[in-house]
Amino acid sequence: MSHVKPVLHLEDIVKTFPGVRALDGVSFSVMPGEVHALMGENGAGKSTLMKVLGGIHQPDGGAIFMGEERVVMSGPLEAKAKGIVFIHQELSLAEELSVAENIYLGELPRKSFGRVDWVTLREKTDAILKKLNVAFNARTRVGDLSIANQQMVEIARALTVDAKAVIFDEPTASLTDAEKVVLFDVIADLQREGVGITYISHRMEEIFKITDRITVLRDGQYQGTLETAETNEEAVTQLMIGRKLDLSRNPSHHELGEIALEVRGLSCGSLYEDVSFHVRSGEVVGFYGLVGAGRTEIAETLFGLRTPSHGTILLEGEDVRLNSPADAIAKGISLVPEDRKGQGLVLGMNCRDNMTLPQVDDLKAGPFVAEGAEISIFDQYRDRLDIRTPGWKQKVGNLSGGNQQKIVIGKWLSMKPSVLIVDEPTRGIDVGSKSEIHKLLRSLAAQGYAVIVISSEMPEVLHVSDRIVAMYSGRVMRTFTSEEVTEDSLIQAISGLGGDKAA
Amino acid sequence: MVTVSRREIGSMLAKQGILIAFALFMIGFTLANAKFLSVDNVFSVVRSSAILGVMALGVTFVVISGNLDLSVGSMMSFSTIVVLDLHDKIGPALAIPAMFAMTLCLGAFIGFLVGYLRLNSLIVTLGMLSAIHGLTLTYSGGQNMDIADKEGTWFSVFGQGAILGVPTPILMFLSLAALLGLVLAKTPFGRKVYAVGGNGTAATFSGIKRARTVFTCYLISAGCVAVAGLIQASRSLGSQNTVGQGLELEVLAAVILGGASLMGGVGTIFKTVIGVLILGFIQNGLLLLGLPFYFQFVVTWIIIILAVWLDIAAKRGKLWSPIA
Amino acid sequence: QSMQIGITQNNVGVDSYQTTYEQAFIAAAEANDDVETVVLDAGGDVARQIAQMEDLIQQEVDAIIIWPTNGEAVIPAVRKASQAGIPVIVTNSNIAEQGFDFVASFSGPDNITQGARSAEIMCDRFKAQGIDGEAQIVQISGQPGYTTAIERAQGFEERLPEVCPDVTLMETQPGDWNREKSQQVMEAFLVKYDDIDGVYAGDDNMGVGALNAAKAAGRAGDITFVGATNFAVGYEAMAAGEYWGSIYQSPVDDAEAALQTAIDVLNGEDVPFLNYFDTPKITQDNMDEFTKPVF
Amino acid sequence: MQPGALSKALKGGAIWGFIVLELIFFSIAGQFLSLSDTAFMDFDNMLLLLKQSAPIGIIAMGMTIVMVNGNIDLSVGATFAIAAIVLLDSMTWPIFAGLGDWVIPVAWLLALLAGTAFGALNGLIVWKTGVDAFIVTLGSMLGYRGIVFLFNGENPTSHLNWTLVDFAEAEFLGLATASWFLLAVTLGIWLLMTRTVHGRNAYAIGDNREAAVNAGIRVGPHMMINFAIIGFLAALSAVVFYSESGSVNPNDGQLYELWVITAVVLGGTKITGGAGSVIGTFGGVIAIQLLRKGLGHIGADTSTVNLVIGLILIAVLFLDRQLNLKGKEALRI
Ligand SMILES: Nc1ncnc2c1ncn2[C@@H]1O[C@H](COP(=O)(O)OP(=O)(O)OP(=O)(O)O)[C@@H](O)[C@H]1O
Ligand SMILES: Nc1ncnc2c1ncn2[C@@H]1O[C@H](COP(=O)(O)OP(=O)(O)OP(=O)(O)O)[C@@H](O)[C@H]1O
């Protein structure tokens, strides 16, 4: 490695935000043709480091080198001009524009008088889309795509320029397995062309599948760099969180109670049809399926956000109508939604207020909000979920993605619901917290809660569920118990093959 | 550690920036004209700001909930005309509740359109600005409305009375500010207003009844307008159909000066009060300096931009915006 | 075959003078079987008024009455009407001289004379009080840019030094034809000037606003209030002995005169080009000669 | 046709449906209520409508791009008045005395420059300070109006130049000068917004500012250009209008911003930015003008006009919402 020069080298980077030292002398380099993983717990500083590289944040100290040359990234434009492509953790798309315009955002091909060269644009885009093997075309409006497909549009941006370095910040957070395969092909192609790739992810299996080296950050500090081939999950985890992780599968089995929630022949227009299932108290039911399978829509219906066109919902045997989330909450249902920033949090509000929002009417001292009670609720769940924040006064918008997610989970746990629905609960969450959350879900069930877990990660559903509902295209294909389920049968069911019913 | 504490000083400054600006302002004008800070003048400014101020309190709720209210000016004309008309017809004791009821109906209508039907508040209240003006003209037949017996009515107490030497409009403004300030800062409802304005979708996902919250904000706004109309009517015991015309923008300017964000979710009653006072004292100060009225326009322009700019500059820790 | 007469008014919603004018105009036209009218309101916007002129021309009305939003800006539109063979009658406030060629007649008050008369009322009062050698006054003018406001201020400012050369006009600020605005302006004047002997307001609404301010400050007794366009509020304040004088001008007369002028023009009668109707002085002394204004 | 294209067309077309309604209503009501013998939908009357739409319409095109860009401009009414003053006053300046009627293009140019500069100043402030455009232009709406008054006190600024009036009143192929300007501006801004990189970037910025920044689009200059464009168009509107009328009151153009914004929103532009079209705006402008004209045609009095205009605005918004409802199973947020 001594004679090959790194494409990129960051040295001793320091970055502080008010009250937070997000990066504390971090060094990091990427070789040409290398896939270099950047790992660390939520809030460790991964995204911040990459934003410094991408010119979005200016570092308070340290230097960036490209090849031999020391560079200053004054802004995204400059970073891009230097061949650095950034695939963001949070979707960074203009929904009203077409796929083509989004992929070439900021560098639309021009003709005379500043006109857009539509023909070239479309041709180039189609070529890229073909490589990505997606079902939409250059003219599709991005807002009409599913989240996963929008992520594919982001990824397509990596292929537009002759990149020297590409940064993927949790690109797979909302992708399903099929799309991941495509993504990994893209990465392999880039790698062959000698591009240096930085890959941020919390998913160990991916890291071990595609990366060459792993750099670990903890609390903004550099922990070390490992050769992927010479290490293992346990070692990486240890470096990340400073302790070992208990990864035992689906630990406690306990007595199940009555049926807490039952759904019979539920349909909602064309979103999903004739869905039936039940959850007992004390049980965790996993919902697994491909993108667009309709799981989120079912959850939204159960939370009073959609009106079903047919079917019945029974809570503890009683037929109920849920007209609003307030209704659902009153009847003991909680939903941790899929889109944390859009649906889960008021970003400009502080941590405490976000967490107690659904119960603010009940936390009263006279006519006023009982702030002391709020703070103790916050403290309790901060400790329980290990939320990293300078204090309850911090604006949620300033927390790292994973810690934000924990605030949402804490918010709903503190409601002590009888039915808890979690939609992609660990999207963007580090391994340590992830296993905490899994344990939490199991222990909640053990305490008698009925839990529904929607997830696009097979290990996750397998790990936490007592039973698994496999969905395909708005229909329930099959329900597995944890004893009978195998990876193969599950994949078959969610692909519309070999289920009980025809699709 | 040093940087952190310096930042804290910075953010203290940012939080109190509007107060500091206010203080500088008052000192400047006082140096220019000694009468500026005389008790008489201060009372007179605060008293005439009270009407604008009371309306600004309500609009603060609307703005924090993420909406606008451009109808308050013409609604205030409506309340004033109605209460004056009813004063002679059914007596002040009934006229006042009747006027409140009618004004609240208008507020409820807007609240229904914006809250429940989710129509855009800028356009809805713009439409209502015009429609209520039409309504007022129809109601009054376009005539001035004057109380017949101006000397003999106790109705004048709201606009012209005083308790312990403090004019009632000032007392009403400040006590309403205190009350609404508590509601906004300390009650569950206030919390919901911030949540709905900060992220309406997330608020809904948290079980907050967004429509009802927005609706209530418009009711509060209309209630404030009714109080303003009451003070106005009582102050001159007679009125034209256009008393409130144009006030909507002044009110909005005051709320913005106070640091409320038009995106919703940000703002406080206390700062709105400061914003109101700043506007009132600018107008008055420039008049005392004998400058033509249009200087007031130019100065207000500069003050608004400077105040909001410094406010956000302090928050982001940089004077110039990072926009490339 | 009845006459079709179109009118475009300045800004009906702005005060009761204009509303009363509109109502009186409609009533007068309805009372006359030979007349049909199209009544339009420009809402104070020149562009809208010009569009309304065009609409009336396009509808081929027999005569157009215009209450100009801007005495110069409407001239080309007036020319268009006269080129289309439609006689134009200007009402309430005149258009500029350049446009006289295209106008059949002007009907309305003489605002400059009104301003002058207000100056005389004020001056006479000071002489009676014996303070005409030292009196200090302030002026509250109408809506900035409004012809009537400009002309009244001009008439007042020109006449005052002629009759009372030693009276000083300390400051002028606009009150926008608005009682509340005027009250605020007066409050500041009261703080700023310890000695105010008279206030001239561009109309009585503003005059009464100023009076209210002075009453609140306990200084009303020392001040002579003179206005213009005697509104009902002004008349009452005069009766109460708080307000000194004004100019009597009836919107009903104004409207009827305009309609009659148009009818006369259409009937081919000889009408004077400047068809002023008289607007006499009214003060506490002679007010019983006048009925209380209806607006 | 792509799926959904029809429903999309319907939604975008709400304003045109409303225009048709207005035409039908005023034609029928006019039969009973109007004393005019000429029909409302008379061809000449419609041409007149186009001309009368110009002052608001020309500015509305600029507002469309500014709003799509995610900003708003409340100061256009004042900019309109400033440009008018520059136009009319500069024709009387002694230095141009020798120019004869050539002073006209010079005055036009100066007025347009002034408008562009004031627009750009707004843009520059928004860009450099990061203060929201609504606030910046709410401020300059006052500030620029103050400048108007500084110029000539409370008096109107006037200069009637009959050559200019004749040009402005002229008709070419049956269309008045103002109509040509309106059509040309509409076409120009349409091309700008749909065909150029600047236009597409304006959409991107309005849609997702952060994404645009991350993609290296220089948000500031784009915004400033759009503010300069609306300043230019406010001035152009003034130049076209005051060439014909020759005198400006210091209060002229007041409330124009509100009418313009209303037209743009009725035309389907999203108030939060990112979506909207010039064609929709054109419809919005026509709809408003038609409403005013129609109410005059049927003899509605002032209080009714105010009431009806206000309620109709709300009704159109309501209609638009109903057309865009997603069906019962939609997410209720
Ligand atoms: N704009 C900001 N203002 C204040 N603090 C910030 C800001 N951006 C990040 N931080 C803080 O910096 C730290 C690092 O955040 P960063 O987003 O880099 O974490 P991360 O490693 O990407 O985490 P995750 O895996 O959850 O995405 C966190 O404590 C976060 O709260
Ligand atoms: N390829 C696609 N193109 C366009 N729209 C799609 C596509 N895939 C899904 N959608 C639509 O996007 C919406 C949301 O998709 P989403 O992925 O959230 O569905 P989901 O099954 O509930 O999600 P998940 O199961 O991943 O939680 C669905 O209504 C679906 O109809």
Ligand SMILES: O[C@@H]1[C@@H](O)[C@H](O)OC[C@H]1O
């Ligand atoms: O009082 C004024 C009246 O005299 C004038 O003619 O029109 C405007 C009015 O306010």
Ligand SMILES: [Mg+2]
């Ligand atoms: Mg991150």
Ligand SMILES: [Mg+2]
């Ligand atoms: Mg989903």
